[in-house]
Amino acid sequence: MSADFSLEKANALTHNFKEFIENNKDELDALSIIYNTSYKSKPLTYKIIKELDTRLKSSLLDPERVWEAFYILQATKVKEKRVKITECLTNLVQLVKFAIGIDDELVQFSSVANSRFELWLGRQKKHGMEFNQEQLEFLRLIKDYIITNSHLNANDIQEFLGDKGGIFKAKKLFSNFDKLLNELNLAIVA
Numbered sequence: 001m002s003a004d005f006s007l008e009k010a011n012a013l014t015h016n017f018k019e020f021i022e023n024n025k026d027e028l029d030a031l032s033i034i035y036n037t038s039y040k041s042k043p044l045t046y047k048i049i050k051e052l053d054t055r056l057k058s059s060l061l062d063p064e065r066v067w068e069a070f071y072i073l074q075a076t077k078v079k080e081k082r083v084k085i086t087e088c089l090t091n092l093v094q095l096v097k098f099a100i101g102i103d104d105e106l107v108q109f110s111s112v113a114n115s116r117f118e119l120w121l122g123r124q125k126k127h128g129m130e131f132n133q134e135q136l137e138f139l140r141l142i143k144d145y146i147i148t149n150s151h152l153n154a155n156d157i158q159e160f161l162g163d164k165g166g167i168f169k170a171k172k173l174f175s176n177f178d179k180l181l182n183e184l185n186l187a188i189v190a
Helices: 007-024 029-036 046-058 063-073 090-099 109-126 133-149 154-160 166-173 177-189
Strands: none
Touching: 007 029, 007 046, 007 063, 007 090, 029 046, 029 090, 046 063, 046 090, 063 090, 090 109, 090 133, 109 133, 109 177, 133 154, 133 166, 133 177, 154 166, 154 177, 166 177
8 A cells, every 4th residue: 555545545535536527527528528428429639638637636636646546445456556647638538437437447548549449450451441551650640649639630630740741641541531530539539
């Protein structure tokens, strides 16, 4: 057990976190989307996850401490004791999903996203869609962006991958790029 965390403090912190989610699930977009798993109707963007992070901290609920509290209380279900949520805000989504029972384990989003990406590639192959090395490289860049930011749209691609050809390169590499991007966003985040 962590020297600065008693079981009592860990229980209180996780309880307060769950209470915050319940009390704000209809008010904060990020919670509403996660709680209702409505990723198709509205994307879970970096901006709305950042808003959730800010509101939590203003309520004296530091997500990194909440993660550690869950580790203390449920170490067999929480894969890492400490996670830097400020470095990857999508880990906050994982924390919320675990707290409300959507996910049985609390793991970093990058781990989940990488697995989902590989599954998505497998489904594409099964449906006869094979990607060449250049396409795979581009798709992996997109996946990495989604891991950090939770969602990628065409404007983001131009900004994020402008040095690699941006949206024009994407549309050249993939005939149905808009559909593919939508599917990939949903496959990784949902």
